[in-house]
Amino acid sequence: MSLRTGYDDDLRLAHVIADQVDSLTMSRFKALDLRVETKPDLTPVSDADRTAEELVRSQLARARPRDAVHGEELPDTGHGPRRWVVDPIDGTKNFVRGVPVWATLIALLDGDQVVVGLVSAPALGRRWWAAQGSGAWTGRSLAAATRIQVSQVDRLEDASFSYSSLTGWEERDRLPHVLDLMRRVWRTRAYGDFWSYVLVAEGAVDVAAEPELSLHDMAALVPIVTEAGGRFTSVRGVPGPFGGSALATNGRLHDDALALLDPLPGVHL
Template identity: 60%
Template sequence: MTGYADDLALAHRLADAADAISTARFRALDLRVESKPDLTPVSDADTAVEREIRALLTQQRPDDGLLGEEYGATPAAGTRQWVVDPIDGTKNFVRGVPIWATLIALLQDGRPVVGVVSAPALGRRWWAAQGGGAYAGPAPDRGEAIRVSGVRQLSDASLCYSSLSGWEENGRLEPVLQLMRDTWRSRAYGDFYGYMLLAEGALDIMIEPELSLWDVAALVPIVTEAGGTVTDLDGRPAPAGAETSAVASNAMLHSDILDRLGRPAAR
């Protein structure tokens, strides 16, 4: 057991509560969907899940801070902060695609130390706490340890990426296309799912040009405890800020990927 065992157990309880709400609203005929100021969708399930998690954390961890995608930040009395994405993959959720999940993370001094990713429509959950390994399964009591792959050559690697439009906007589309040409296989599973497949060893690289803290915080402990590496495009440990990028790999391929995507020259 790690020093965060109680926090991990709480994160599972939060995920259970979230799953009960989101599953009931998935493919509901009366699902309400609105557009946020940035024109991304938000459903009544997103807001209901976050409200429930906030209520439970207020009861169980009243001194901890909380950052959620839908309702912003609640300050902390100390150095601990929970970070929640109530439904990662809302566009999938509202279209009836089952690849979506609730992401729950605990940060200590700004670093993710606990992560739970719960995807009830897939019947799958992933979790990790610092120093305790990474696990996946249909439920916390039926989990198995997971590990990244041992692939050492890009020509043998399976690459996952987010939409190409984002890479075009940040000026790295051509390096990404070349990376796709140089790897064995490339697919765009998107959102949390590519990172979890990486942690399980089913693929070897996941890259994303732009994401928020709540998109990545829960993923980092799972990937790293499974033996992988997660940095931003500049090679800094992820998450590197409230708005960041992500390059995740099985660690052995990481330096090569950063070089190909345009890591700045060392000063």
């Protein structure tokens, strides 16, 4: 691929960092001495999560010392309009059980815009990335990349919908809404985590949604979906990764899906 944006160097840096993190996380994947703890929110965290985030932060401190950093495991650092957002291992439950569907997520925000996003899933041998204005891509490296695009499906009745779990929707009193959507679509599968959203960007899935997510879960996914021609909001219509939940579609189906998921008053459909 050829880069043509003002964030070329940042995207290249994200790839370099991801290469180093992939080596670390793969060395701990299925390791017999992997240490797993439970965080206050009752979700698991492994020694690989923390070490991977420390590695990303150390590389950013050297290469982008003026930029702020927000991560899942460690306190925020720095101030200013440019902020890197890191999820060292998205899919930790898969990671600790030996399921290969997990990834490192690296994003760059410039103000309130996510301008770079990279998802690296080394156990799958896959990587996805996008920079503002340069399209969305997949491949093993910048030099070996294929451009990706969302599907052209334009009816929910023909759509494939991916989610993570029904219990999350039930816990937030939104189960009836997602069941309405599930009844309308052609196919449902719980691919979960980052996997649902990169499949939307590739055109293999048409709609993906989760009822509660944090900024670090979503930031890297937003430009990959939107640069592939899709749309990314919260399940109530808040644009980007700032609404506390996620609805990603090929764009053509977004309004119909949003209408079933109970949009906020005043959201344009």
